Amino acid sequence: xxxxxxxxxxxxxxxxxxxxxxxxxxxxxxxxxxxxxxxxxxxxxxxxxxxxxxxxxxxxxxxxxxxxxxxxxxxxxxxxxxxxxxxxxxxxxxxxxxxxxxxxxxxxxxxxxx
Numbered sequence: 001x002x003x004x005x006x007x008x009x010x011x012x013x014x015x016x017x018x019x020x021x022x023x024x025x026x027x028x029x030x031x032x033x034x035x036x037x038x039x040x041x042x043x044x045x046x047x048x049x050x051x052x053x054x055x056x057x058x059x060x061x062x063x064x065x066x067x068x069x070x071x072x073x074x075x076x077x078x079x080x081x082x083x084x085x086x087x088x089x090x091x092x093x094x095x096x097x098x099x100x101x102x103x104x105x106x107x108x109x110x111x112x113x114x
Contacts, residue, residue, distance in 0.1 A: 003044040007100065008051065011023040011025075011026050011048065027098075028102060032103035041097075041101045041103070042097040042100060043097070045097040046100075049089075053092030061082070072084050
């Protein structure tokens, strides 16, 4: 739970100043630091940014009366503007989840010096 909260807060702060892919940075760092099992790391990392990006997309959807998400839904040929919000959350969650599990697995990798 702490892993998810730290990834969410740090990803939010990094997204204010850096490009979209900066959400992977906290996942890598905290995944390495907490060193949980692979599935747990992926799940907590996914949940953090899924809630962050999904929540931000939902806020934008309601703030402009769904105009932007409706246009994007038409452009991508998906049925509902809320499906665009869901897809946004899933993409962000996948990026963060994979980064978090990568950080976790890097810590578990044995190091051999020759």
